[in-house]
Amino acid sequence: MIKLKINDQSVEVAEGTSVFKAAESIGCKIPALCYHRDLSVYGGCRLCIVEIKGRSGFPISCATPVEQGMEVLTHTPEICETRKNIFDLILAYYPFECRLKCYSCASSNICELRELAEEMGIKKLKFEPVPRVGKIDDSSLAVKFDSSRCINCGRCVRVCREVQHVGILSPGRRGPATQVTTFMDKGMGNVDCTGCGQCLMVCPVGAIQEVSNIDKVCAAIADPQKHVVVQVAPSVRFTIGEEFGSRPGENLEKQMVTALRQMGFNQIFDTVFTADLTIMEESAEFIKRFTEKSKLPLISSCCPGWINFAEDHLPELKDNLSTCKSPQQMFGALLKSYYAEKNELDPKDIVSVSVMPCTAKKIECMRPEMMQNDTYDVDYVLTTRELAEMIQSRALNLPDLSKSEYDAPFGITTGAGVLFGVSGGVMEAALRTAYELITGEELPQIDFDDVRGLAGIKSAEIDIKGTKIKVAVANGLENAWQLLKHAADYHFIEIMACVGGCIGGGGQPVSRDYDILKKTQGRDLRG
Amino acid sequence: MFEYKYLKKFIEAGPSGDFASLRKALEYGRDNCLNELEKSGLVGRGGAGFSTAAKWKFAWNSPNVVLICNGDEGEPGSFKDRYLLENGSFLLLEGLLISAFMLNSSEVYLYVRDEYKEALESFRKCLDDNMDLIVWYCEQIDPEFELKVISGGGAYVCGDETSLINSLEGKRPHSRIKPPFPAEKGLSGLPTIVNNVETLSNLPLIIRDGGAKFSSLGVEGSRGSKLICLSGKVDKPGLYEIEMGKVTLEEIVFGFGGGCSGKNLKFVIPGGTSTGALSLQELQVAVDYDSLRAAGTSLGTGAVIVADESVDALDVACNAADFFMSETCGICFPCKEGNRQIDYLLKLTRQGKGEERYLELIQDVAVTASCSARCGLGQSCGNLVSSLIEKFRSDFLKHVGEARHD
Amino acid sequence: MELLLEKLHEAQEKIGYLPESEIIRIADEQGLSQAELFGIITFYSRFYLQPVKKFIIRVCKSVSCGINNATDIRQKLEDYLEIRDGYSKDGLFAFETVECLGHCADGPVMTVNDKVYDKLTAEKAIEIISAYQHRSK
Numbered sequence A: 001m002i003k004l005k006i007n008d009q010s011v012e013v014a015e016g017t018s019v020f021k022a023a024e025s026i027g028c029k030i031p032a033l034c035y036h037r038d039l040s041v042y043g044g045c046r047l048c049i050v051e052i053k054g055r056s057g058f059p060i061s062c063a064t065p066v067e068q069g070m071e072v073l074t075h076t077p078e079i080c081e082t083r084k085n086i087f088d089l090i091l092a093y094y095p096f097e098c099r100l101k102c103y104s105c106a107s108s109n110i111c112e113l114r115e116l117a118e119e120m121g122i123k124k125l126k127f128e129p130v131p132r133v134g135k136i137d138d139s140s141l142a143v144k145f146d147s148s149r150c151i152n153c154g155r156c157v158r159v160c161r162e163v164q165h166v167g168i169l170s171p172g173r174r175g176p177a178t179q180v181t182t183f184m185d186k187g188m189g190n191v192d193c194t195g196c197g198q199c200l201m202v203c204p205v206g207a208i209q210e211v212s213n214i215d216k217v218c219a220a221i222a223d224p225q226k227h228v229v230v231q232v233a234p235s236v237r238f239t240i241g242e243e244f245g246s247r248p249g250e251n252l253e254k255q256m257v258t259a260l261r262q263m264g265f266n267q268i269f270d271t272v273f274t275a276d277l278t279i280m281e282e283s284a285e286f287i288k289r290f291t292e293k294s295k296l297p298l299i300s301s302c303c304p305g306w307i308n309f310a311e312d313h314l315p316e317l318k319d320n321l322s323t324c325k326s327p328q329q330m331f332g333a334l335l336k337s338y339y340a341e342k343n344e345l346d347p348k349d350i351v352s353v354s355v356m357p358c359t360a361k362k363i364e365c366m367r368p369e370m371m372q373n374d375t376y377d378v379d380y381v382l383t384t385r386e387l388a389e390m391i392q393s394r395a396l397n398l399p400d401l402s403k404s405e406y407d408a409p410f411g412i413t414t415g416a417g418v419l420f421g422v423s424g425g426v427m428e429a430a431l432r433t434a435y436e437l438i439t440g441e442e443l444p445q446i447d448f449d450d451v452r453g454l455a456g457i458k459s460a461e462i463d464i465k466g467t468k469i470k471v472a473v474a475n476g477l478e479n480a481w482q483l484l485k486h487a488a489d490y491h492f493i494e495i496m497a498c499v500g501g502c503i504g505g506g507g508q509p510v511s512r513d514y515d516i517l518k519k520t521q522g523r524d525l526r527g
Numbered sequence B: 001m002f003e004y005k006y007l008k009k010f011i012e013a014g015p016s017g018d019f020a021s022l023r024k025a026l027e028y029g030r031d032n033c034l035n036e037l038e039k040s041g042l043v044g045r046g047g048a049g050f051s052t053a054a055k056w057k058f059a060w061n062s063p064n065v066v067l068i069c070n071g072d073e074g075e076p077g078s079f080k081d082r083y084l085l086e087n088g089s090f091l092l093l094e095g096l097l098i099s100a101f102m103l104n105s106s107e108v109y110l111y112v113r114d115e116y117k118e119a120l121e122s123f124r125k126c127l128d129d130n131m132d133l134i135v136w137y138c139e140q141i142d143p144e145f146e147l148k149v150i151s152g153g154g155a156y157v158c159g160d161e162t163s164l165i166n167s168l169e170g171k172r173p174h175s176r177i178k179p180p181f182p183a184e185k186g187l188s189g190l191p192t193i194v195n196n197v198e199t200l201s202n203l204p205l206i207i208r209d210g211g212a213k214f215s216s217l218g219v220e221g222s223r224g225s226k227l228i229c230l231s232g233k234v235d236k237p238g239l240y241e242i243e244m245g246k247v248t249l250e251e252i253v254f255g256f257g258g259g260c261s262g263k264n265l266k267f268v269i270p271g272g273t274s275t276g277a278l279s280l281q282e283l284q285v286a287v288d289y290d291s292l293r294a295a296g297t298s299l300g301t302g303a304v305i306v307a308d309e310s311v312d313a314l315d316v317a318c319n320a321a322d323f324f325m326s327e328t329c330g331i332c333f334p335c336k337e338g339n340r341q342i343d344y345l346l347k348l349t350r351q352g353k354g355e356e357r358y359l360e361l362i363q364d365v366a367v368t369a370s371c372s373a374r375c376g377l378g379q380s381c382g383n384l385v386s387s388l389i390e391k392f393r394s395d396f397l398k399h400v401g402e403a404r405h406d
Numbered sequence C: 001m002e003l004l005l006e007k008l009h010e011a012q013e014k015i016g017y018l019p020e021s022e023i024i025r026i027a028d029e030q031g032l033s034q035a036e037l038f039g040i041i042t043f044y045s046r047f048y049l050q051p052v053k054k055f056i057i058r059v060c061k062s063v064s065c066g067i068n069n070a071t072d073i074r075q076k077l078e079d080y081l082e083i084r085d086g087y088s089k090d091g092l093f094a095f096e097t098v099e100c101l102g103h104c105a106d107g108p109v110m111t112v113n114d115k116v117y118d119k120l121t122a123e124k125a126i127e128i129i130s131a132y133q134h135r136s137k
Helices: A019-025 A077-092 A112-119 A156-162 A199-201 A214-222 A236-244 A255-261 A272-292 A304-313 A316-321 A327-342 A383-391 A416-421 A425-439 A477-484 A514-520 B007-012 B020-028 B030-040 B052-061 B082-105 B117-129 B131-140 B161-166 B197-200 B203-211 B209-214 B248-255 B290-296 B313-327 B333-350 B357-372 B376-380 B383-391 B395-396 C004-015 C020-030 C034-041 C063-067 C070-081 C120-135
Strands: A002-006 A010-011 A072-075 A143-144 A170-172 A177-180 A208-210 A227-232 A267-270 A350-356 A380-383 A457-464 A467-475 A492-498 B065-073 B109-112 B148-150 B194-197 B225-232 B238-243 B265-269 B303-308 C056-062 C092-099 C108-110 C115-117
Touching: A002 A019, A002 B313, A010 A019, A010 A072, A019 A072, A019 B065, A072 A143, A077 A112, A077 B313, A077 B333, A077 B357, A156 A199, A156 A477, A170 C034, A177 C034, A177 C070, A199 B290, A208 C063, A214 A227, A214 A350, A214 A380, A214 A383, A227 A255, A227 A327, A236 A383, A236 A514, A255 A267, A255 B290, A267 A272, A267 A350, A267 C020, A272 A327, A272 A425, A304 A316, A304 A477, A304 A492, A327 A350, A327 B303, A380 A383, A383 B109, A425 A467, A425 A492, A457 A477, A457 C034, A467 A477, A477 A492, B007 B203, B007 B225, B007 B238, B020 B030, B020 B082, B020 B203, B030 B052, B030 B203, B030 B209, B052 B082, B052 B194, B065 B082, B065 B161, B065 B197, B082 B117, B082 B131, B082 B194, B082 B197, B082 B203, B082 B225, B109 B117, B109 B161, B117 B131, B117 B148, B148 C004, B161 B194, B194 B197, B197 B203, B197 B209, B203 B209, B225 B248, B225 C063, B248 B265, B248 B303, B265 B383, B313 B333, B313 B383, B313 B395, B333 B357, B357 B376, B357 B383, B357 B395, C056 C070, C063 C070, C070 C092, C070 C120, C108 C120, C115 C120
Parallel strands: A002 A072, A227 A267, A227 A350, A350 A380, A467 A492, B065 B109, B065 B194, B109 B148, B225 B303, C056 C092
Antiparallel strands: A002 A010, A143 A208, A170 A177, A457 A467, B225 B238, B265 B303, C056 C108, C108 C115
16 A cells, blocks of 8 residues: 555555545546546646646646655645646637537536536636537448537547457547547548447547437327327336436336326336347357357347447357347337237328437447338437437436336336346346246255456356356447457357446437446346 | 767768677676766666666666667757667667667667658668677577667657557557556557667667766766757857767757847757747756746647747747647647647637636646646656747737637 | 667558558567557658658748748749649649658758759749659650
């Protein structure tokens, strides 16, 4: 343990801790912008500078390890002045409409520039705004990158490279033209982007947004000709509350149904229904493959971020992927066939909407194989954030609404499908069903704790009445990559592209709380 | 005004082919050579002026030391390294081998900017002509030894040692966070010594004549001779060698340079665009690292640029700001956004759209960058502009509130 | 083991520039993502992503040359060649304004395909360029 002083207060932390983190541990928040707890140290914003007795200049606290007897000052007048100047210089090259006029900005609630301005007491800017011509990359179906809002902090680059093993973003050029971009400036939609949206989640200023379908969905609802059906994914109900100030993990399912009804959706269904179907299909598929000892391991396919990644980087695993459609797509297919027929509707008059914790789902629904009779099974995907925005623009305060039930018949579900929201959830649900099918008995115990949790890679050996099944779960694509090097060791693998699974999806409410996934998962996702 | 030719004399004498200094070094042994290097008081000639022996001692006796010779001379006003490569490759080659021997380094790189085609050709030819020597060195001293000559890709910032290392590693050549310093952890995580071409060219002289002789030249903290690149509005621009501390800036400009062809001198930039300008009244200063630092500027690379009364300080400031803005590696905010702001404010001023308060804003940015930027480029980018605003304020003010048509 | 810089120079020397396919190949060889290699290449001034013209003129604009009238020379040369978007009207030349070329005592200076021409005046520069034009006919 190392003892040091920060602003005259004694601190004791483990060796190797950075001065930045040591300060954090005593509630002293040093301003920072390029720093992210889960990414490598970048050292670019220079806002986290401190004064250390005996050292000249202003070292950056994020990259300085603590030393015995160190004396650190974090907010001297000179440092505060320097920080203000750096911040002001960043704002000088920000879109003219900004200049901290936050009330008019869609990203203001998650913008770290606004947060920093508050922390540093900045109310007025002194440097001259420099004209800026940005570019909007709207080549992707999932996300949109507005480079005029980009401060080049490098977080998106680092998450895409380090956490997702994809690396489609990189800073390019130098000097005034330095800008994060894609290979040959082709645009995210034209390179191997998985659509996972993790770049969006770490962007401090909202330069990356999802491709919005709010207008299209509202137009469909307003169109008397159209029958608008919405399905809601499992994890959305546990996270949408964050946009309304609720505790992470709070289940607002019933209030959400009320809101959807008020907004004018004709039918409101629970994706958990087709999640249940997926489990049944996938369990059957697994048992078949396991019995025939062919095409093992079976690898889950409900995560489109993972599928995009597999298609680009692991074509040799093509035959291992489950042939089941994702719950979203299964539902869409049902709506445009069985449901249409039963309700005597022309499939072309049905607008199939889904609410997902995911941005990659916006790409999945537009795949050519997800169509029948010239209509898409799912027409529009809304992220959790988009739904929250729609609810807010109707001045509805979600937590205060009355509770309603999903519509029947698809509203009937079991608990299993709900687990799709967490990493390990698909696996657990499938194993429960497989157990019943193999043994012919009811499960003695519901929880397979070996595969639940937020650790990046988990594996377990399950004994089902003498039959040993080796399973593994990975969330985050770098973890998936590491796990799949040993794919042959397993019978059944679940991959979720996003760290934490869908609760950490690119469509979820953006949070600056590093522990948000832990907090969300702790609550009752188990139903 | 006579020129103190030490390095130049060695070079003008041409290659003797016997590499006597190298042989002497091998006989002395590594530790004795280090002794001589310490006695010599040699400091880096790339701009920082840091003790070469002190730098080497950080990596002394480390295994797998990498030696990189920095030939990425990009500082506006500087051309001494080009001279050394084109005319004195044999001297540098000997210096590299002596250094490699002393540091126990098997992995040696000479990184030269790609624009220096003649210099690269010259060194490569020298290498070819002396292949026997290399072979002999490999057989007798170090079978793992390899000297690679690498052309840069065209970027001023690669003259910064950590950016250079990133460039060699095949990465985007922005600067690295220090610590760790290269001598501790550099190329591929190995202890790495980066030294300038002129610095390493002095090694053979130190070994041949002994550290004490070298140290008898110059003054405390600035031992030996220095190549001065004189350019701008002078009668006789060119490369001159001086004994550091024994010559003033005034003597260089009017002695070697012959003055400003009849015009009045306005200011002198002593060490390239990263250093502050000195006015006519301030030229009595001795040309050495400490004296120029005390005068509020720096010797830098020894690139002396002279401006006469026909030169507008605002033009020079704009030129420098444009330079730094186009060369910033873009990774740290104070430098990237700071240079953008300085460049913008100066451009506005030039167009007659400036305000007097811009001058204070520029000074603010310069101070912010100097204390918070990540590398030498950012830390020194405001020096020249700041000094020009301070000393020639009227050149800037005369454009305030007046539309100037270029 | 070849360094990335060496590979890039080699490829550019052979082909004249770095086409997309070449960048993909080298990225694969180096274990870099395509975006990352693109980011590295575009940092430098001496690598080209498009086919280059027969002659590349580079005129120095740094402080010493600037003090010695380089701006005027550059302007006159641009006018002479009718430079538009960095290329001459006759399609022979690419025109670049570059930072210090390291010939400060002999400025103003320019290079044509890296051949150095120093102690320039506007007339001399135009003379040199027109010689290139003649030889290309």
